[in-house]
Amino acid sequence: MSMLQTLRRHGLVRTLQFGAYRVAQRCIVLDITHLMILDANTVVAPATDDELTFDFSTPDEVASLIGDDASGLDGAMVDRMSHDGDFCLAAFANNQLAGYAWFAFEQVEPECNQGESLLTGVGLSLPLSMCFMYKGFVHREFRGRRVYGRLLSRALTLLFGRKITHLLSTADWANFSAHKSCYGIGFRHLGLVWRFGYPRRMFTVTPNTAKPLGIRFLKNADTEGSSTVGSQLASTLPGGRGGV
Numbered sequence: 001m002s003m004l005q006t007l008r009r010h011g012l013v014r015t016l017q018f019g020a021y022r023v024a025q026r027c028i029v030l031d032i033t034h035l036m037i038l039d040a041n042t043v044v045a046p047a048t049d050d051e052l053t054f055d056f057s058t059p060d061e062v063a064s065l066i067g068d069d070a071s072g073l074d075g076a077m078v079d080r081m082s083h084d085g086d087f088c089l090a091a092f093a094n095n096q097l098a099g100y101a102w103f104a105f106e107q108v109e110p111e112c113n114q115g116e117s118l119l120t121g122v123g124l125s126l127p128l129s130m131c132f133m134y135k136g137f138v139h140r141e142f143r144g145r146r147v148y149g150r151l152l153s154r155a156l157t158l159l160f161g162r163k164i165t166h167l168l169s170t171a172d173w174a175n176f177s178a179h180k181s182c183y184g185i186g187f188r189h190l191g192l193v194w195r196f197g198y199p200r201r202m203f204t205v206t207p208n209t210a211k212p213l214g215i216r217f218l219k220n221a222d223t224e225g226s227s228t229v230g231s232q233l234a235s236t237l238p239g240g241r242g243g244v
């Protein structure tokens with residue numbers, strides 16, 4: 001989203017936050033994400049009367065959607081679905097893809113939870129009762145119609161039948177649209193995950209609210225510094241709970 005669109009949709013303070021963040025990202029490798037969790041017992045599905053249908057996709061169906069470049073679906077995701085048992089819930093309007101959300105289980109590799117650079121990836125391992133939403137997308141023409149919230153709330157309700165009680169997700173610090181959707185359906189902010197440094201020396205700061213929930217951050221290979229901060233610190237940083 002451009003600065004102008006951010007200004008129009010999210011106001012001056014968030015636009016300044018967005019601008020400062022992008023400038024900092026040009027100076028060092030920097031990625032800040034909201035870590036959030038949704039409980040199947042407290043999820044609030046957005047109420048709308050849009051004519052959408054929702055369906056879990058098969059690898060063949062995902063493969064047939066790959067030509068749709070804007071959606072970011074690719075062959076690697078089909079492989080993940082076939083080999084790792086990933087789930088994709090898609091929303092359709094008149095047989096046209098409106099959006100989708102992609103879920104992984106047990107372990108998430110750094111490259112599946114990263115910003116623009118591979119260096120920003122942070123791997124995670126999850127308890128069996130939790131899944132991770134590592135990719136979500138709504139086509140531009142459907143944005144602002146609560147498609148994303150409906151995808152996530154519906155997916156968690158459906159996965160509840162498979163003993164999944166919680167959905168974990170990350171969203172970029174400046175992805176204000178995603179924050180609105182996620183916190184709007186009941187996601188709880190667990191803190192901020194920081195990944196920063198230079199290609200030869202990267203650091204990761206994670207909130208300590210994750211460990212009691214059974215979430216582990218995986219150590220990246222190579223030289224790396226890492227630390228865990230109290231959620232209090234994470235939440236007082238700009239863009240934490242107050243920035244949502």
Ligand SMILES: CC(C)(COP(=O)(O)OP(=O)(O)OC[C@H]1O[C@@H](n2cnc3c(N)ncnc32)[C@H](O)[C@@H]1OP(=O)(O)O)[C@@H](O)C(=O)NCCC(=O)NCCS
Pocket residue numbers: 009135136137138139140142143144145146147148149170171172175176177178180181
């Ligand atoms: C983030 C995203 C999935 C939200 O999907 P959505 O179904 O449009 O979400 P919502 O309808 O709940 O709208 C959330 C906010 O997006 C903003 N929004 C509304 N229309 C928009 C549009 N056309 N374009 C961009 N943002 C828009 C609004 O601020 C809205 O909140 P508000 O209506 O309370 O003001 C979607 O913008 C998207 O696909 N973005 C690109 C990929 C991405 O960021 N994925 C999320 C990874 S965590």
